[in-house]
Amino acid sequence: MVRESFERELRALEGEVVALGRAVGEAVRGAVYALRTRDADRAERVDRADDDINRRRFDLEERCLTVLATQQPMASDLRLLTAILHIATDLERMGDHAAGVARLVIRMGDEPLIKPLVDIPRMADLVVAMLEEALDAFVRRDAAAARRAAARDDEVDALHDQVHRELFLLMIQNASTITQATYLMWASHGLERIADLVTNVCERVVFVAQGVLEDLNQPHG
Amino acid sequence: MREHEALPVLSTRAFSLWYGVHQALIEVNLDIAERQVTAIIGPSGCGKSTLIRAFNRLNDLIPGVRTSGEIVFRGERIYGRGVDPVNVRRYIGMVFQKPNPFPKSVFENVAFGLRINGFRGNLAERVKLALDKAALWDEVKDDLHRKTGYDLSGGQQQRLCIARALAVNPEVLLMDEPCSALDPTATAKIEDLIRELASSVTVAIVTHNMQQAARVSDFTAFMLLGELVEFGPTREIFTRPTDSRTEAYITGRFG
Numbered sequence: 001m002v003r004e005s006f007e008r009e010l011r012a013l014e015g016e017v018v019a020l021g022r023a024v025g026e027a028v029r030g031a032v033y034a035l036r037t038r039d040a041d042r043a044e045r046v047d048r049a050d051d052d053i054n055r056r057r058f059d060l061e062e063r064c065l066t067v068l069a070t071q072q073p074m075a076s077d078l079r080l081l082t083a084i085l086h087i088a089t090d091l092e093r094m095g096d097h098a099a100g101v102a103r104l105v106i107r108m109g110d111e112p113l114i115k116p117l118v119d120i121p122r123m124a125d126l127v128v129a130m131l132e133e134a135l136d137a138f139v140r141r142d143a144a145a146a147r148r149a150a151a152r153d154d155e156v157d158a159l160h161d162q163v164h165r166e167l168f169l170l171m172i173q174n175a176s177t178i179t180q181a182t183y184l185m186w187a188s189h190g191l192e193r194i195a196d197l198v199t200n201v202c203e204r205v206v207f208v209a210q211g212v213l214e215d216l217n218q219p220h221g
Numbered sequence: 222m223r224e225h226e227a228l229p230v231l232s233t234r235a236f237s238l239w240y241g242v243h244q245a246l247i248e249v250n251l252d253i254a255e256r257q258v259t260a261i262i263g264p265s266g267c268g269k270s271t272l273i274r275a276f277n278r279l280n281d282l283i284p285g286v287r288t289s290g291e292i293v294f295r296g297e298r299i300y301g302r303g304v305d306p307v308n309v310r311r312y313i314g315m316v317f318q319k320p321n322p323f324p325k326s327v328f329e330n331v332a333f334g335l336r337i338n339g340f341r342g343n344l345a346e347r348v349k350l351a352l353d354k355a356a357l358w359d360e361v362k363d364d365l366h367r368k369t370g371y372d373l374s375g376g377q378q379q380r381l382c383i384a385r386a387l388a389v390n391p392e393v394l395l396m397d398e399p400c401s402a403l404d405p406t407a408t409a410k411i412e413d414l415i416r417e418l419a420s421s422v423t424v425a426i427v428t429h430n431m432q433q434a435a436r437v438s439d440f441t442a443f444m445l446l447g448e449l450v451e452f453g454p455t456r457e458i459f460t461r462p463t464d465s466r467t468e469a470y471i472t473g474r475f476g
Contacts, residue, residue, distance in 0.1 A: 003413065003436075069459040069460045070456060
């Protein structure tokens with residue numbers, strides 16, 4: 001039997017998760033663009049937009065609770081709703097990390113960069129691509145695509161290690177770079193954490209699609 | 222959200238009802254919102270059926286019934302002097318727990334209310350419309366005159382009763398445990414129908430089945446021992462009830 005209003009709300013919630021995910025992807029892009037171009041205004045906007053992401057996450061949670069309390073979802077519907085609750089939390093945390101990067105830009109002020117940024121923007125591109133793949137896998141209930149997206153976390157980790165090595169070297173060579181190098185390490189760390197959170201999203205996609213809880217955050221190869 | 226736009230169409234004002242010396246309803250104040258589904262829940266004997274039957278004066282038929290307070294429908298007191306209960310039932314229809322079709326053809330079952338109200342328009346059209354609204358037309362259209370109400374399945378019979386009630390264009394449809402005699406598939410059909418009906422008619426439903434109340438209603442009233450304990454939007458009642466008795470009941474910790 002079709003339960004139309006219930007179905008409609010499930011689809012609407014799913015759509016909102018994807019929309020929230022896109023907003024988070026925009027925030028990550030915006031924060032790293034602001035970092036690379038030293039655009040404090042852009043950074044301010046990213047920071048402010050995080051309030052909206054937080055509000056939307058609460059709204060999603062509230063709506064999921066209502067559906068859980070009133071519709072007695074079972075099986076795949078139940079998995080979907082619990083997954084949405086988890087994914088919304090992960091997306092909100094990703095938004096916090098993006099806002100954290102944006103605030104570093106504001107903190108750094110006009111101080112010139114101690115090195116041209118190459119790997120951090122690459123990390124950001126990679127992280128946003130992972131997020132988009134995860135969201136796409138969520139919509140298509142494609143567990144294989146979710147696993148592939150999660151596996152790219154290794155590339156992000158490798159870049160993160162590389163950024164750290166480089167920055168340590170700079171700090172050893174020139175103590176005056178320590179403050180900014182530390183900020184850049186934080187930025188890199190934020191991106192690395194976002195990638196980890198994307199793997200959590202991928203785990204939920206696998207759960208929705210196949211009903212198994214699988215740890216996708218293990219180092220590969 | 223629907224409930225923010227809701228206006229009351231039917232209200233009780235300190236309404237009490239006694240069966241002889243036993244007080245079954247104690248000063249109930251409740252607003253039934255227009256074109257919304259209001260569910261009345263509560264344990265056996267809480268007064269929920271008494272309340273819904275009071276809405277179209279069905280309790281009048283029971284000897285020794287006495288009321289105080291008011292029930293107001295569209296600004297008029299339905300227990301007021303000179304109010305004809307038959308007229309009340311013309312605007313406020315009822316569907317009962319057990320389907321009760323008449324031993325007549327499907328067509329005549331639906332046409333019945335129209336005929337006794339002296340309807341002079343296109344009867345066949347109105348019967349079709351009512352059967353359509355009750356999501357039964359497609360299943361009975363070829364047997365309108367050949368089959369009787371008794372030839373239908375339980376779920377179909379209940380939808381026939383809903384069509385019969387809808388045929389006279391009531392403003393409010395009362396439902397007293399409309400699914401308790403039906404299997405899960407027939408129940409799901411009726412629940413879907415209730416949601417659809419809410420776009421054109423105000424629905425008040427009494428149900429033992431809390432999950433059903435949660436699924437189909439916009440507002441929920443929780444009653445206990447003749448009192449209205451809590452009333453509010455269904456999503457609030459089922460996620461954060463304010464009264465500890467409501468919490469105990471809906472979490473199954475009652476008693």
